[in-house]
Amino acid sequence: MTELMESVELCNECGVCLQVCPTYNATQDDNFSPIARIKVAGRILQGGEITPQMVESVYSCLECRLCTEACPFSIDIANIVWHSRLKLRKRGIESPEPHKKLVESTQRLGNAVNGDPARRLDWLPEEFPSRESSTLLYVGCASAYVTKDAAASSYLLLKKLGVDFMILKDEGCCGVIYGDAARDDLLREIAEENVNKFKKLGIKKIILVCPACYYCFKYLYPQLLGSVDFELVHIVQLLPSLLKERGIKIAQVVGEVTYHDPCRLARPDGIFDEPREVLCLSGIKVNELPENREDAPCCGAGAGVRMVCRDLSLKVASKVLDQVTVSPLVTACPFCEFSFSYIAHKRGSDKKVVYITEPVLQALS
Ligand code: SF4
Numbered sequence: 001m002t003e004l005m006e007s008v009e010l011c012n013e014c015g016v017c018l019q020v021c022p023t024y025n026a027t028q029d030d031n032f033s034p035i036a037r038i039k040v041a042g043r044i045l046q047g048g049e050i051t052p053q054m055v056e057s058v059y060s061c062l063e064c065r066l067c068t069e070a071c072p073f074s075i076d077i078a079n080i081v082w083h084s085r086l087k088l089r090k091r092g093i094e095s096p097e098p099h100k101k102l103v104e105s106t107q108r109l110g111n112a113v114n115g116d117p118a119r120r121l122d123w124l125p126e127e128f129p130s131r132e133s134s135t136l137l138y139v140g141c142a143s144a145y146v147t148k149d150a151a152a153s154s155y156l157l158l159k160k161l162g163v164d165f166m167i168l169k170d171e172g173c174c175g176v177i178y179g180d181a182a183r184d185d186l187l188r189e190i191a192e193e194n195v196n197k198f199k200k201l202g203i204k205k206i207i208l209v210c211p212a213c214y215y216c217f218k219y220l221y222p223q224l225l226g227s228v229d230f231e232l233v234h235i236v237q238l239l240p241s242l243l244k245e246r247g248i249k250i251a252q253v254v255g256e257v258t259y260h261d262p263c264r265l266a267r268p269d270g271i272f273d274e275p276r277e278v279l280c281l282s283g284i285k286v287n288e289l290p291e292n293r294e295d296a297p298c299c300g301a302g303a304g305v306r307m308v309c310r311d312l313s314l315k316v317a318s319k320v321l322d323q324v325t326v327s328p329l330v331t332a333c334p335f336c337e338f339s340f341s342y343i344a345h346k347r348g349s350d351k352k353v354v355y356i357t358e359p360v361l362q363a364l365s
């Protein structure tokens with residue numbers, strides 16, 4: 001707690017982060033600003049009196065880390081916010097109702113998107129392969145149920161490139177929603193369950209389709225379990241070397257896209273070059289958004305905000321969509337794909353949004 005309070009106390013309210021915070025920019029409301037969140041966190045962590053407005057401030061943070069990039073002291077507000085949510089719950093102030101409902105359905109259904117467990121493998125473009133491997137492709141709830149093209153094209157692309165991997169018939173949720181809803185007790189349970197399952201199967205390496213699962217395995221599991229002993233890679237990190245090893249480089253331009261860096265890959269991991277390189281090797285010209293790489297905009301769905309502040313989330317997504325001049329918008333996150341596709345559909349826009357492995361697979365076919 002002391003370390004967190006030290007970070008809180010570093011803030012001199014210089015206001016630099018206000019320029020980049022998507023929730024503040026969308027609302028111009030101080031309660032939705034990084035400064036308010038830091039002040040509220042200080043109060044929560046020190047046991048001060050809490051108002052509903054303060055709870056809203058903490059639960060409307062996208063945990064996108066744009067503020068940290070801008071802050072002269074690199075204050076990790078997303079981490080402070082997460083610990084404030086945990087502390088609030090310990091003080092008897094639960095997460096907002098939509099989070100509680102999703103926690104309940106995730107426990108009941110084993111996925112975070114209200115999907116029918118019997119249909120978890122509907123995305124699979126062939127019979128379930130009873131193949132064993134020490135490498136696991138973990139597709140995650142969003143791409144298994146919602147943006148199924150992300151799961152299917154990732155699976156087919158890895159097969160096409162001759163990667164030895166397996167998938168799970170009983171893949172469950174990574175538990176990131178429990179983290180968003182401050183249910184670290186449930187997150188710990190599911191983390192133990194998943195880690196034991198991977199151990200029993202002899203999994204040494206996990207390829208992730210979803211940056212939220214990647215973040216959860218990489219950063220949240222070790223906070224709760226101490227460490228995890230398997231290698232984690234997001235699929236975009238693997239693809240450039242795979243293509244190069246197989247001598248694949250399409251010289252002519254076969255298409256063009258706009259690339260969007262998902263928050264969970266951009267910050268703090270800095271995974272920028274790999275997705276651009278794989279598109280380039282596949283003959284796809286990459287156009288950039290006005291802000292990209294470490295400054296890339298958030299899709300508005302991070303940290304469970306889409307459930308508790310729907311209008312705010314849509315406003316944030318809408319602003320990004322407006323900046324896309326070359327369609328399709330390509331992203332390496334199934335949640336971002338859903339978030340941008342939803343707003344495009346809602347606004348009657350003809351801009352398309354696709355998961356990165358989709359155009360790469362097409363180019364290589
Ligand atoms: S940029 Fe950093 S120091 Fe300045 S107000 Fe924001 S959090 Fe505080």
Ligand code: SF4
Pocket residue numbers: 020021022023024033034037060061062063064065066067068077078
């Ligand atoms: S993490 Fe994102 S939404 Fe939260 S305060 Fe920082 S910039 Fe704003």
